Amino acid sequence: xxxxxxxxxxxxxxxxxxxxxxxxxxxxxxxxxxxxxxxxxxxxxxxxxxxxxxxxxxxxxxxxxxxxxxxxxxxxxxxxxxxxxxxxxxxxxxxxxxxxxxxxxxxxxxxxxxxxxxxxxxxxxxxxxxxxxxxxxxxxxxxxxxxxxxxxxxxxxxxxxxxxxxxxxxxxxxxxxxxxxxxxxxxxxxxxxxxxxxxxxxxxxxxxxxxxxxxxxxxxxxxxxxxxxxxxxxxxxxxxxxxxxxxxxxxxxxxxxxxxxxxxxxxxxxxxxxxxxxxxxxxxxxxxxxxxxxxxxxxxxxxxxxxx
Ligand SMILES: Cc1cc2nc3c(=O)[nH]c(=O)nc-3n(C[C@H](O)[C@H](O)[C@H](O)COP(=O)(O)OP(=O)(O)OC[C@H]3O[C@@H](n4cnc5c(N)ncnc54)[C@H](O)[C@@H]3O)c2cc1C
Numbered sequence: 001x002x003x004x005x006x007x008x009x010x011x012x013x014x015x016x017x018x019x020x021x022x023x024x025x026x027x028x029x030x031x032x033x034x035x036x037x038x039x040x041x042x043x044x045x046x047x048x049x050x051x052x053x054x055x056x057x058x059x060x061x062x063x064x065x066x067x068x069x070x071x072x073x074x075x076x077x078x079x080x081x082x083x084x085x086x087x088x089x090x091x092x093x094x095x096x097x098x099x100x101x102x103x104x105x106x107x108x109x110x111x112x113x114x115x116x117x118x119x120x121x122x123x124x125x126x127x128x129x130x131x132x133x134x135x136x137x138x139x140x141x142x143x144x145x146x147x148x149x150x151x152x153x154x155x156x157x158x159x160x161x162x163x164x165x166x167x168x169x170x171x172x173x174x175x176x177x178x179x180x181x182x183x184x185x186x187x188x189x190x191x192x193x194x195x196x197x198x199x200x201x202x203x204x205x206x207x208x209x210x211x212x213x214x215x216x217x218x219x220x221x222x223x224x225x226x227x228x229x230x231x232x233x234x235x236x237x238x239x240x241x242x243x244x245x246x247x248x249x250x251x252x253x254x255x256x257x258x259x260x261x262x263x264x265x266x267x268x269x270x271x272x273x274x275x276x277x278x279x280x281x282x283x284x285x286x287x288x289x290x291x292x293x294x295x296x297x298x299x300x301x302x303x304x305x306x307x308x
Pocket of ligand 1: 059060061062090091092093094095096113211213231232233234240241242243244245246248
């Protein structure tokens with residue numbers, strides 16, 4: 001399966017709150033350091049590579065039962081129960097599978113994202129299209145920031161990033177659905193920013209989406225269990241500084257051949273975890289507390305941050 005990224009998505013601008021450009025990276029035509037791809041497109045490519053029926057939609061996992069001696073049992077919200085000799089928990093930040101091997105739960109980082117979308121940007125939001133370019137644009141003032149990114153299909157997504165309590169919307173007497181109320185609050189908080197940047201805060205299409213940022217404790221490791229393992233955010237949820245998707249894909253790309261190569265699932269899991277756990281611990285240590293860096297006025301290291 002050929003997956004071609006989008007090299008022009010590597011364009012990156014850093015602005016200051018008054019709107020001056022501090023940094024502008026324009027990728028070379030053959031630059032392949034961090035090509036971009038929309039999540040939905042990647043998901044479609046991966047799904048299309050599977051035999052029809054491989055994914056069973058409509059099965060929300062409630063709990064994992066059975067013991068490490070096997071077999072394991074998957075209990076789904078629709079009443080179905082499935083027996084398995086190996087469960088791979090790829091069920092994200094709030095993984096239900098994780099509970100079978102680890103008591104760890106994600107903790108709030110103190111930083112919250114608010115997601116805003118702009119559609120038909122070339123026609124309806126030309127100023128924002130020009131500001132963001134073909135890649136991304138970021139700005140921060142030490143207490144808040146924003147990160148705007150062009151997506152396929154003429155859409156731009158903006159994350160408004162704030163150091164706030166996780167319940168900042170309800171604490172302000174608002175609900176996540178109260179777009180007008182949240183917009184007024186944001187206008188107040190971003191009042192010193194240039195009108196051009198404030199349009200990224202106020203001109204969005206549709207509601208804001210509240211995304212408080214959580215991370216697992218570091219290190220997050222567990223005693224080997226031959227019947228359960230984890231990958232991606234279920235194993236190593238970190239602040240979103242542009243490595244989460246790549247790490248999840250790398251985990252999967254190593255676990256799959258390990259399963260094909262080893263005589264038993266347990267041996268494969270042991271070999272996979274031997275590489276995955278130290279790798280993710282090393283990265284998690286680097287990113288521990290780094291959510292704060294997203295609102296810092298210090299220029300980020302553009303060699304390692306910013307993707308989709
Ligand atoms: C606001 C924000 C911005 C981010 N930006 C970036 C970025 O720019 N670049 C980057 O690399 N990473 C980014 N990340 C991190 C990235 O999204 C994750 O690291 C990545 O998606 C992890 O992939 P995953 O497959 O492990 O988990 P997920 O992508 O969360 O996938 C988990 C899957 O499991 C399913 N699932 C969950 N629970 C159940 C259940 N009980 N039963 C059945 N299915 C279930 C979900 O529906 C989902 O399909 C960002 C994260 C956040 C919160």
